[in-house]
Amino acid sequence: MSLKKVTKIIAVFSFLLLISTSAAMAADKPVLTVGTSTLDEKEVLNLMATTTGGNQMMVGLMLAQSTLPERMELVNQMAHALLFAEAARTKGLDSRPDVAFQIKWQTMQILMQAYFEQYASKWDMSENAVKNYYNTHEKEFYEAPAAHTRHILTQTEGEALNAALEVYKTKDFAKVASEYSRDPNSANNGGDLGWVEKGMMVPTVDVSIDGASIGSLVGPVKSDYGWHIIEVTERRPGKQLSFDESGDRAAQGLQRQYLDNELKELEAKFSVNIDEKALENLGGIPAPAVVQQ
Numbered sequence: 001m002s003l004k005k006v007t008k009i010i011a012v013f014s015f016l017l018l019i020s021t022s023a024a025m026a027a028d029k030p031v032l033t034v035g036t037s038t039l040d041e042k043e044v045l046n047l048m049a050t051t052t053g054g055n056q057m058m059v060g061l062m063l064a065q066s067t068l069p070e071r072m073e074l075v076n077q078m079a080h081a082l083l084f085a086e087a088a089r090t091k092g093l094d095s096r097p098d099v100a101f102q103i104k105w106q107t108m109q110i111l112m113q114a115y116f117e118q119y120a121s122k123w124d125m126s127e128n129a130v131k132n133y134y135n136t137h138e139k140e141f142y143e144a145p146a147a148h149t150r151h152i153l154t155q156t157e158g159e160a161l162n163a164a165l166e167v168y169k170t171k172d173f174a175k176v177a178s179e180y181s182r183d184p185n186s187a188n189n190g191g192d193l194g195w196v197e198k199g200m201m202v203p204t205v206d207v208s209i210d211g212a213s214i215g216s217l218v219g220p221v222k223s224d225y226g227w228h229i230i231e232v233t234e235r236r237p238g239k240q241l242s243f244d245e246s247g248d249r250a251a252q253g254l255q256r257q258y259l260d261n262e263l264k265e266l267e268a269k270f271s272v273n274i275d276e277k278a279l280e281n282l283g284g285i286p287a288p289a290v291v292q293q
Contacts, residue, residue: 032075034082035090039075047078123258125251133257134243134250141241141249145198147209148236150191152176152229153183160220160227167217173231182226195236205230 030038039047045059052058066074093099134141150173154160163180167173174190181187196209202223212218212232219229243250280287 032079032082034079035086037082037086039078039082044075044078048074119262120255120258123255125254130250130254131243133254134246137250137253138240140253141246143236143239143241145238146195146236147212147232148234149193149196149209149230149232150174150177151183151186151193151205151231152181152191153187153225154180154220154227154229155182157220157222157227160229164217164219164229167229 029040031041031044032039048059048062049056052062063071088094088099094103152160152163152167152173154163159180163176166176166180170176174192177191178187181191183191186193198206198210200206201209202225204221204223205228208218208221208228208230209232212230214232214234217229217231220227221230222228241249
């Protein structure tokens with residue numbers, strides 16, 4: 001590495017240190033004022049960071065290479081945004097229902113993310129803690145028997161029969177699925193549904209998968225969604241996953257446990273009221289009756 005390159009790297013790091021120090025000292029001093037809106041030094045730097053994906057080193061590099069006129073141009077672009085925002089507030093657009101909702105919802109999302117970040121920093125996610133979760137929740141890591149399944153969903157029984165005949169003729173289930181199937185989630189993937197465990201599908205399809213021979217077509221099978229042609233390509237037995245085989249699932253389970261515990265504490269602290277009557281006719285559309293299985 002050349003002396004010139006080393007000097008440049010040191011300069012960037014020094015500049016970053018200068019940024020953090022000066023921002024802390026002058027956090028309340030506006031760098032930009034537009035009407036009633038202001039941006040202090042730290043806020044300007046934060047806005048710059050959003051253009052670099054939050055990379056503070058890139059911000060330092062940008063500043064180290066930007067002249068005063070270039071910095072003025074950058075802040076002037078921020079001024080344009082504030083001008084439009086000030087104009088919107090002056091015209092009362094922040095009180096318009098659709099705009100007020102967006103402001104409210106985005107504020108909630110930002111606060112929720114900030115809370116998660118602060119709360120999650122206190123979680124014990126060490127390997128010992130994750131292993132302890134696995135050992136005390138072994139049932140969560142049982143891999144149920146499943147069938148690797150693909151299907152073709154059509155609107156009518158006749159279309160399903162035509163699709164089945166086409167599969168017999170071409171021996172290409174995936175191509176026929178892409179041409180015939182009305183299932184937007186699987187049609188472009190050759191009708192592949194992945195590993196299907198018992199109880200995951202609607203009853204008629206579930207029974208058909210359970211009784212299917214590997215490599216044989218089953219159907220047409222009627223469901224509330226239409227008519228299905230089904231093929232099971234392989235089966236796997238049930239298995240208790242080891243800690244290593246569970247991958248990230250144990251860590252994710254521990255995270256859910258922390259979140260559930262936090263939710264219980266928050267629900268005890270703040271009241272939560274849901275108006276079921278309002279939900280019965282939400283948007284003027286009555287809720288359909290619950291179908292008893």
